[in-house]
Amino acid sequence: MSKRLIGIALAAVFIVGSIFVPGSETLGHEGVMTLGLLLALVSLWVTSALPLGVTALFIIVMCPVLGIVGGLGQAIGGFASPALFFIIAVFSLPVIMLKTNWGTRLIGALIKWTGSNSRKLVLGFMIATTLVSTIMSDVPCTVLFLGFALAILKAANAKPLESNLGRCLMIGIPISAVTGGMATPAGSSFNVVAMNILQKATGASVSFLDWVIVALPVVIVMVPVTWFFITQILKPEPITDECLQGIREQAAAAKKIEPYEIKAIIVVLGLLVLWIAGNWIPVLNATVVALIGLTVMFLPGMQLLSWKEFQDAVPWGIVLMCGTIMSLGSVIESTGGAAFLAGLITNSGVMSLSSFAALALMLAFVYILHTVCPIGVAILGIFLPIMITLCAGFGMSPAVPTIALAVVVAGNYLMPVNPTVMLTYGEGYYTFGDMFKTGIIPSIVLVLLMAAWMPFIVGILGI
Known part of the structure; x- marks a missing residue:
């Protein structure tokens, strides 16, 4: 089975499975289906099963089809975002x-x-x-x-x-x-x-x-x-x-x-x-x-x-992807999905750590995830609302996880798996191993630097 067919099969499993999974006190049925759509989105993007823009439009349409939102107008709210026009x-x-x-x-x-x-x-x-x-x-x-x-x-x-x-x-x-x-x-x-x-x-x-x-x-x-x-x-x-x-x-x-x-x-x-x-x-x-x-x-x-x-x-596929993530992020929040995921992380014990250790651990997790699964916009849409909530528990400004996560997601120093690095990798001058051994220490420095610097400078500026 080709990678594309695997992606489509996984997406179907996540969507159909979420329909039959009942809700609970902590997460209603609409929230379950929204997370199912999110997993389907990631599956289709990672496997390149469909063009970026087509995947984005399909996921948006499924929100009203599954009854998660009242209509298509609610599902495409992210496309009215000023950020998309920027x-x-x-x-x-x-x-x-x-x-x-x-x-x-x-x-x-x-x-x-x-x-x-x-x-x-x-x-x-x-x-x-x-x-x-x-x-x-x-x-x-x-x-x-x-x-x-x-x-x-x-x-x-x-x-x-x-x-x-x-x-x-x-x-x-x-x-x-x-x-x-x-x-x-x-x-x-x-x-x-x-x-x-x-x-x-x-x-x-x-x-x-x-x-x-x-x-x-x-x-x-x-x-x-x-x-x-x-x-x-x-x-x-x-x-x-x-x-x-x-x-x-x-x-x-x-x-x-x-x-x-x-x-x-x-x-x-x-x-x-x-x-x-x-x-x-x-x-x-x-x-x-x-x-x-x-x-x-x-x-x-x-x-x-x-x-x-x-x-x-203009890479219109990227534009559609960004609009979809912004839209889906709002739906996840309104259906309780973001609060549910934040609760899972909170109950993992991370909140018992120092603020520096907790922030460094969360940034390291996202960095590693993005290295092997380079879908940065989707990762921001999933994890940033959660990290804003968790950092608030440590008394941090929401600007701390916002800038820190954007920087960490951008700073892929380990493997040539995102479009920017693949441009030069295609010239054949270096191997995966060459990049990994030159990038491992800078990656650690970046994560630790962000965990230490961000709360300090944001506190001084009063952002």
Whole structure:
């Protein structure tokens, strides 16, 4: 039986089984069926039994069909979320940035600093990728710097599975992309989904600036930590100046700044300024600013992208998936499923631990789960409401689990199983084992850092 058929069979078992499982005092029958739908959703996504968008729409339709909600209007509530429109709008940024030579200039400047020192070269690539990923989603950012790295490896005649420089660059680039994405709400869809779940669950919010203040220090720590272990364990071979000549020539050819590039960088910087200003001007929330920025890109005189380019850039399957998770999360909460799952964890004894140990244990569990089952949006939808409830028992702000969980879900350092890392894994330069041995210590550092740093900094800021 193929993996797809297994996924469909499991989904059918979960849905049909939930229909016949009676409710209890702690969880009503509607709650049981909602959790059955959640398990079916995970089964279909993990096995890729159906396209992402089709799976999302099927699960939404099943909510009224099973009588869990009164009608389809209640089932699709998450699709009216501002977070969904933010996700759609920010996919315009990679389109306009990839049409410029700013990335080429950035790499050219870094190569002037690194020279032929291969360890510094890897660090340069990782810093550049991290910087760009703060405003660009992880996949296009990885594609951008993958092209530069492959040009250097080709010039150096670096063979897949033989070159340690190839191993270091191919692991370091996607690791830096996911790390940079932690720094701002615009860097990763996980961040926006987490913020939306927080607002729905508690009515509280985290501003763009507050997120940056909290998460940027984590990024600043994790870049050198990941670089150190990648280059110390894999030890990249030396590289000659001749191998870098091609990149230098590209950077020199891009010396002249075109009018399009000026307009693009003005829009990007303008978005960042307005997002930060939203900390004091409530109407300038992240979604409003993103939609204004998207509109500006199409204005006469700007014309930074066409509608077709924008349509092609937005991963509509991901959009449908995010909307479904937000919708299903509300249904799970309203039917008592979230409270039931929180009760199971509470009764496990985790609440008897110190707040640091309990938070570290929960984050480690989610990190491991996401490593083997990379469906981050679904994991956020399931576990974030539960962790908000549990952390409240320790007197923590709901902002603590919100940012911590989004960061931990994004920071997949162990295996090439998510789309960002699979891009470079497909080039054949490294193995699962290479990534695991370079990522195990940074993964532990990330979890412990979040468990210690988050309550401290959130308490100081009073978020």
